[in-house]
Amino acid sequence: MERIHSFSAAGTRLRLARTPLAAAAVACLFSAAPFALWAQDASKSAAAAKLAPRALEQPVLARMLRSQDLKPLLSQTPAGTKPLDTHEAKLDLRIAFTESKIWNPNSQRYDKVKLRSYQSPGTNPDVPFVAPTIVTSPGETVRVGLDNQLPPQPDCHPANINIPHCFNSTNLHSHGLWVSPTGNSDNVLLTLRPGVKFEYEYNLPADHPAGTFWYHPHLHGSTALQVSSGMAGALLVRGDRLPGSDRTGDVDTLLRDETGAAMPERLLMFQQVAYACRGTDGKIKTDSNGFWTCGENDIGQIDNYDDQFGFGVWQKSGRHTSINGTVLPTFNGLVAGRVERWRLLHAGVRDTVNLQLREVDAASASIAGLSGAALDNWVTQHCTGAPLKQFEVASDGLTHAKAIVKSENVLQPGYRSDALVVFPKAAKYCVLDAAAPASASITNAPEDRQLLGIAEVGGAAKVDDVEAFVTEKLVASAKQQMPENVRERVVAGLRDHLRLDDFVPHRTIDKGEINAKGQDVVFNIEDVVEDGKKRTVYMVDGKPYDPSAARDLILGNVEEWRLSSLVGGHPFHIHVNPFQIVSILDDKGKEVSVTGDVDGNGKLVDPQYANLQGTWKDTLFVKKGYHLLVRTRYERYIGEYVLHCHILDHEDQGMMQNVRVLVPDGKGGGISATSHH
Structure with a gap:
């Protein structure tokens, strides 16, 4: 080094x-x-x-x-x-x-x-x-x-x-x-x-x-x-x-500009800070529209799960998703005709972000002073450009075998997306959390559109075919940066719709490699009555979290996991070992891990599963009634960790399970999870 x-x-x-x-x-x-x-x-x-x-x-x-x-x-x-x-x-x-x-x-x-x-x-x-x-x-x-x-x-x-x-x-x-x-x-x-x-x-x-x-x-x-x-x-x-000829490399070595320097990049961390101010009665203060409000002398805090988290609460609160700690920021320093790497990170607790970039009508006025319905009307009138293409080269930190071209990037809590972005000309652009269909969202209901910020793009360049432009930039980088013994192969892959086979960090898991029976994970939510009071119970495999119990796995095994949900949609996350997506069947048994969800006329209605087949992830949204099949290897590390729903208030209330990886004979034991409490 x-x-x-x-x-x-x-x-x-x-x-x-x-x-x-x-x-x-x-x-x-x-x-x-x-x-x-x-x-x-x-x-x-x-x-x-x-x-x-x-x-x-x-x-x-x-x-x-x-x-x-x-x-x-x-x-x-x-x-x-x-x-x-x-x-x-x-x-x-x-x-x-x-x-x-x-x-x-x-x-x-x-x-x-x-x-x-x-x-x-x-x-x-x-x-x-x-x-x-x-x-x-x-x-x-x-x-x-x-x-x-x-x-x-x-x-x-x-x-x-x-x-x-x-x-x-x-x-x-x-x-x-x-x-x-x-x-x-x-x-x-x-x-x-x-x-x-x-x-x-x-x-x-x-x-x-x-x-x-x-x-x-x-x-x-x-x-x-x-x-x-x-x-x-x-x-x-x-x-x-x-x-090299017998190994893959880091996509960082490809994502360079014409000078050989690392490609310009931006880190965008999306957060949903659910602070509230309370009256003397202990209830959250609201304005005439029902949105949470704070007086000039109030201090907002987060102190209660009962009314600050839960189904539909974020939308009702009127709070705004922030980017890097900023509500409704302006993006400066953007240049038309320049490829940038955007590292997108959903660090929120429960609500879906559906990222779109749309050109603003040239006649638009400033958004200063606008909020609520007036701000949404401004978006309707002025964010009228076609959504820009995003070229996702990695998700959850793991490079794809082929870049996924998206016009909207559906991010669930815990997701990361590394996307190449090009603004085709100088203009203002809306950075939008676009309205998500019911099936795409955490709430299992249509989520409202929200403006996240404004991107101000300068420069004189104009790009007519963004995909061809990105391809040629990466090909030029490959010709300059890649070793001679793999250069031709890398260039050929890029020209084949941006294939990135030489940069995938994990080997594909073929069916013949599987050597164990596999695992089933079922998310569920039930209402129960205890001592005359109704309480919601969040479960994995029919049980709420029990720190004294664990799912035992064997080091060296390769298994298929079958993921499903009986109530609502839940982002499945497992620690340590990532997984490769094999198939995603919708509630009618149709494969959607290539096409995404389409209606009877073939129209795409939810893009979040499109082109996921064969990709690697550590967090994956599981829709109600869908059946997801993934494969994983238990490599290198033994010990006890967890799988859970990444709607974090679901996890806190029981939608989690311990996982224990044992030594190869299965008799090595492990440290008990009871140390947690």
Whole structure:
């Protein structure tokens, strides 16, 4: 590895990953001038306060100490002693209540809020509810030191562990990383109570995929509340491994511009911060439209699952999905005719995001001062361009064998999508969460359209055929960057509708490789009456979460998993080992993993399953009545971890199950999950 590269952004000195590729790519995150995201001092005039929306800024990069920054270990060589680089990086995260402001378009002012958040060296004080972005590389050890400084909560353990509880206790999950689930690695069965300091250690193997991952709390009973407070950050693994005649490489080595530098990129983290202000009666305050509201002297908080989470609550709240901590941001620094890599990360708790980019009518007025119905009418009148194509090269951090061309990108909670984006000409564009059909959404009902921001694109270039343009840019990069012994093959693949076979991190699992009977996972929700009170029970395989029980798997086995849901749609997520999609059958038995859901006339009505067959993921939406078949290998790691629904309030209330991978004879046992409580 090369030495550490440093960049300065917004006045903060940042220590980045050590590969030249990582340094160049991360520099692109800071290509635009920095802006304050939500900070408008309360003393400023009402007119100044209406300057929102603010410009979009990238989340701050984690200020990490790496092994070369510390007193090095020494290695004795024939030429004498020399520093030994242990390839380690350390980030300290303090967890505490933070007071700040969030823009509320409905009231046209900033709401004061007090939320649990991660704080770290270099945290932008104006954007405290977006955790810093960790950048690492295969073969590096990442240490994250958590210091839980939230106030104590005595007697917070209910008799039923599937009732949300212990909101000030926490832990950490590295979502999507292929690392050990035990000890102080990606162990979500630990509880870190207030006052506890603990260091997680993620030893990324040298063959770890390069891609977009993320981290967030994962303590059963408080996960949704903490993630909804903004306790989430991106975790980027960058790779510089070129493909060879007998191995695949990192797509990072292909995604370069004509100078050989890493392609410009943007990280977009979608969050749904469900803060509310309460009256003296304890009920959430609402305005004349029924949307949640806060007075000038109120402080919004997240403190209750009963009325701040649940079916349809986000839509009724009137809150807006934020991007990188900003509500209704303006995207600056965009140039027509330039290919950019957009890393899309759904860090929300439960509601679907259906991302579209549409050109704005040239005669449109500013959205300043608009909200509610008026803002939606503006979208109807002015966001009239055809949706731009997005070329998804990876999902959940795992490169596709062929880029998936999308005009709308349906993101469920936990999803990540790496998409290549080209704006064909200079103009303004709407960044939309488009209305999702009932079958595509978490709520199993049509979800309203919402404007997420405005993209302002400059430059003189005009692109008529975006797909051909992207293809030629990647072909030019391949001719320049790829080794001679694979160059022709990579170029031929790109010309065949953007095939990326040389960059897929995992081998396809053929049916003949399967050596065990497989697994069935069934999500369900039932209403029960206990002590005269109605209560909703969230279940996997007919049972709510039981920390003393586990599904046993055997290291080295290769199995098929059959996923289904009896009530509602649920994003299935499993830790440690990703899976490959084999088939998706709709409720009538029709295969939809290639075409997506189409109606009787062949019209596409829900694109989210289109072209998924053969792709790798770690999170996958399971519609009611559908049957999904995936395959997975249990490789390298033993120990106990979890599978669950990534509607996080469902997980907190019981829609989770422990998984225990045993040594190959099946008799190795494991640490009991009872340590969780």
